[in-house]
Amino acid sequence: MVASPTYKVLKDATLRTLMGMGRELNCIRSFSKTEMLMTLRNGAEVICRSAEDPDMLRGPNLSGCWFDEAGEMKEEAFDITIACLRENGEQGWLASTFTPKGYAHWTYKVFGAGTMPDAALYRCSTKHNPFLPAGFYDRVRHRYGMTRAAQELDGLFVNIDGAEFDQEWFDDSMWFRDWPDESQVKVKTMGWDPSVGKKADRGDYSSVVQLMVGHDDTLWVEAHLKRKNVVWMIDYSLDLCEEWRPDAFGIETNGFQELIAEPMREKIRGRNIATDICTVENTINKEIRIRRLISPHSERRVRYRDTPDTRLLVEQLQQFPNGDHDDGPDGFEMAHRTALERIGTRNVETGDDLVWDYELAGVL
Numbered sequence: 001m002v003a004s005p006t007y008k009v010l011k012d013a014t015l016r017t018l019m020g021m022g023r024e025l026n027c028i029r030s031f032s033k034t035e036m037l038m039t040l041r042n043g044a045e046v047i048c049r050s051a052e053d054p055d056m057l058r059g060p061n062l063s064g065c066w067f068d069e070a071g072e073m074k075e076e077a078f079d080i081t082i083a084c085l086r087e088n089g090e091q092g093w094l095a096s097t098f099t100p101k102g103y104a105h106w107t108y109k110v111f112g113a114g115t116m117p118d119a120a121l122y123r124c125s126t127k128h129n130p131f132l133p134a135g136f137y138d139r140v141r142h143r144y145g146m147t148r149a150a151q152e153l154d155g156l157f158v159n160i161d162g163a164e165f166d167q168e169w170f171d172d173s174m175w176f177r178d179w180p181d182e183s184q185v186k187v188k189t190m191g192w193d194p195s196v197g198k199k200a201d202r203g204d205y206s207s208v209v210q211l212m213v214g215h216d217d218t219l220w221v222e223a224h225l226k227r228k229n230v231v232w233m234i235d236y237s238l239d240l241c242e243e244w245r246p247d248a249f250g251i252e253t254n255g256f257q258e259l260i261a262e263p264m265r266e267k268i269r270g271r272n273i274a275t276d277i278c279t280v281e282n283t284i285n286k287e288i289r290i291r292r293l294i295s296p297h298s299e300r301r302v303r304y305r306d307t308p309d310t311r312l313l314v315e316q317l318q319q320f321p322n323g324d325h326d327d328g329p330d331g332f333e334m335a336h337r338t339a340l341e342r343i344g345t346r347n348v349e350t351g352d353d354l355v356w357d358y359e360l361a362g363v364l
Contacts, residue, residue, distance in 0.1 A: 001065045003057065003081070005072035007050040010036075014068040015048060051077040063087040070096035075106035100157045103167045104318035112157050126153040165317045169297045175306040179212060180220060186213045187342050188246040191334030192237055193327050194230060194260055206233045207331030209313070210244060213339045219296055221335075222305035223313035223328050230260060238267050241275045248276040250338035252330075278338055287321050290329045293336065 002018055004010035022028040022038070029039045038046040049057060051067070054076040062084045067073060078094075085092030098107055110116040127137040141149040150156040159167050182188075193207045205225040212220040224240070226233065241249060251260060264277055282289065296302050297317075304310050313328030320326055 001047050001049060001057075001060065001062050001081070001084075002068065003049045003051045003065065003073075003077070004068050005050070005070075006052050009069055009072070010048060010050050017068075018046070018048070054080050057081050057084070060084055061087040063090070063092045065092070065094045067094065067096040067098070069098055070107055071098035071101040071105065078106060078110065100151050100155060102151075102159060102163070102318075103157055103170075104163075104315045104323075108157050123155040125155060159318075163318060163322065164291065164294065164320055165297055167318065169300065169302075170314060170318065174300075174302060174304050176220065176303050177306060179305070180214060184214050185220075186215050186217075187248075187339050188212050188244070189335045189338040189342060190237070190240065190244075190246045190249040191331045191336070191338055192233070192249070192251045193330040193334060194233065194252060205312075205325060205327040206230075207313075207327040208233070208237050208240065209328070209331035209335045210240065210246070211332070211335040211339055213343070217296075217301055219302045219336065220305070221302060221310065221313070221332060222307060223310045223331065225309045225312050225328050225331075231263075234260070234263055234267065238264070238271060238273065241268070241273050242271055245273075246275050248278050248338050248342045250278045250280045250334045252334060253279040253281055276342075278341075280334060280337070286326065286330060289333045289337075290320060290326060293317070293329065293333055296336075 002010075002014060004014040018038070019028070019031070022040075027040050027042075029041045031038045036048040038048065040046065047060065051057060051073045054074055057077060057080050062081070065081055065085065067078070067081075070078070078096075082094060085094060096107065096111070100112070101107060103112075111119055111121040125137075126132065126140070137153060141153055144152055150158050189211050191207075191209045191211070205227055208224040208226075210222045210224075214220065224236070226236070228236070237249070251264065253260065268275065268277060293302075304314060309328075313332060316323055316325050316328045317332075320329060
């Protein structure tokens, strides 16, 4: 199979390259535009597909696949296709050609970070392309600038487009498996960004984040990012509270999300859970609030539990403020703010010294 991110890219670029190479090698027997099927002289078949809807890639048994412009494809397309590399009971191959799209993109995780077994990365700079006009590389590089040119021309994974959380802050040392002993912990909190009322076409997550603050101010974090309704998330959150026993649980109640607090109150009474439920009315812009997390990251004080949802939170931070989603960072910030207020350091909304008032804080 040969796949491109859209049918237009397939028709205008990928297929032209494929047909040109086939004619050069004199190996094409026929090509059906209706079925987008190429038959080679040895009887092998090459199906040409768009990866715009990854689910449409399901089904065939493949001996190999070429992803052209993989940087523009969804990770789901890769995950679906590798499960099809099984023709005649043999493990097939997959090759991807792409321009890097930063450390948060799935192509870095698979090929750049070396997390995929048997994967290899081959890099070639535009300046080594012998078929380009003289001076082409220097002219385009001058226009792009150093960082963008490193990505677009030299094929390097870099942070671009205004990402505010430096990739260097996220290395292998930040991951942990088991929570620290509670004797090392100053406070345990949770934060919930329900994502109620947000644009449905974005597919926002409901984000619950667990946070431990150590006596050395290290932050230990686990995220739960779910695309579930409010009723399901209330029960899920209370299950976490019952199991984990945080000191306080901060819930965003902007707008009609305030209605969530009452069902939480009823259910926490019924379960006899000794956790303070704090309703939080956010009055400061979300981006400003999330930027408060830059300081502990730059000081290398953050540790993340190695789970799929927590890795998704990290990806959202790496893409902030230009990513499609920021629900995970928002839940993290709420858990962090709840911890600061619980410790009694200061009111992080106003900057004033904090006097912890359970009634005013909305604590049950």
